[in-house]
Amino acid sequence: MKFKIKSNYFAKGINIVSKALSTKTPMPILKSIKISTSNQGITLMASDSNITIKYFLPTEDHDTTKIFVEEEGEAAVPGRLMLDMLKKVTDENIEIALYENKFIKVNFGHSDYTLNCLDVREYPDISLISAENPIPINIADLNELIKQTSISISLSENRPILTGINFKLENQMLTCIATDSYRLSQKMIQLDNNTSEPLNIVIPGKSLIELEKILSGMSGNVELHSTPNIVSFKINNLTFQSRLLDGNYPETSRLIPKEFGLTTEFNRSELIHVIDRVSLLSREGATNIIKFDIYDEKTIVSLDSPEVGRVVEELHSTSQEGSPIRIGFNSKYLLDALKVLESEVIKIQFTGEVRPFILKTDDDSVIQLILPVRIE
Template structure:
């Protein structure tokens, strides 16, 4: 293999592939980035066996020649060193040449590096998408749906299926659900897709969702999404993202969301969030990070208490309030995460009782639902 490429394009491809490279693994080949030069492109692949990211740089585009190809081939380069070298090369153009004994020569400007490569035949092949269903979605919408749900996924492996985000689609409605049994996030949105597109129980690991969120651009470009029984595939321009899916049945969660409330308040999202942040300063080091909320008409009171530190109280007015007086305790961090995900100037919070789950929605729509279980306190 032998080619010349612009440093900016090389760095772009390598940096994206590097995001999927295994940091802790007993499989040496997964510590590398696979580079493959074909007749029409140079591709860079990183993988940790769960997530794979491929970035393709076309040899030629309408605007210019990106890659000057001298000899086709492939190699696996040690990811850590190769990525650092590429980032710090002095010239604008980079020459990469692979020798018979898996040696890699990298030249740019007056600098030359020689690295020991690995056999590309040992590198795992990218998944085959057999029996897949596909749709297209604006990049910014997919990015938002991940951001508004992924934080509620479980962080421990006690119930492995809960460490993922469930994707469902029916009647052109895409829905994401995440829960750790103590809180739940649900986001739905209409998409343009074939009328027969339907899938359920597609559970994407939260780690994969977070990596995908980093890759996606916050714009209206359409991305291609394909799902199979065990793989998710997302393509945005020259970047291809693959993730394995979690095995098992995700629990039925819709029945957990209360449909009526005994007490309901509408508050300014930013002000309520800031007030909780202030009150929680005295409780955030405790295990449950408890804040107590008292509702009496439109008068709200937030309180936290720590025997070692002291007590914090803040009073504020709801924009609207109806229903019965209520006193309830909750995990402050759960509430802060939910408020930040609402994306609305005003939030509607419905309570069904002091020990029943309560829900948060934007004032004017219910595309996003955040559910939190209250805490039992003395």
């Protein structure tokens, strides 16, 4: 294997696939990026056995020759090192050649690297799936689905299914749900011109967070391919594949209240500001339970921490309709939800002191739900 390539073109590809590189793995070969060259271009692949990313760099890009393949072949190159090295290359061209299946030479400018490689024949054979009827999703929509729901993914492995995001497609409506059983996020997207079969899968949250990073800044549609165990997102030369989580996602629709005893509206930045400031005491102390006392057009936010002290702030609500309430909850959950709900006005709707409350914006397709805690 031997080729010359424009260094920034190569760096872009290595950067994308490196998101799937293993850091800790019982298989050292998975710390490598697999490079395969042909006359059409070069293919990069990395995998941590949960996520696999394949990226194809064509020889010609925008009518410019970006790659000169001198000798076809394959190699498994040290991934992290290639990534870090390419960040420091200022020369336009870079030459890469494999010797004896044992080391690669990387040359640019006055630099001459000889890097030890593992034998590419040890690289596991990862098959990339393809569905007959892939589901097209707009990239901006998919990123919004991930951003709105990923805050509620469970970080605990107690119930592994909750570490994923549930993707449900029914009657052209794609619904994404995540819950760690203390809060829940739900976002829906109407798919256009779609005749796909119903879908109900759980994709690991970590995979989707990496996918969102890669897709941000891209536009157009991505294709969702799924099989019983694997999901794959394809766009142009990029394939992002993830294993699915096993098991049934809990039925959550009944958790979301439909009727409310109190509906309030706040200015988002003021709300963030106050909660953030009140939460200072929780960072120093042991509790992060804040209280909302809503009555007589007032919203009093307070936090008591026996070790640190007590804070009381008055928050201005732009609208308030219904019965007074006194409710306690984890301030972090509220801040997380407010960070992703990008709207000037935030509506918070309460049902009761021990019943979940929800945050919404003008956009009805997204709901952030938080379970309160009992307070004295």
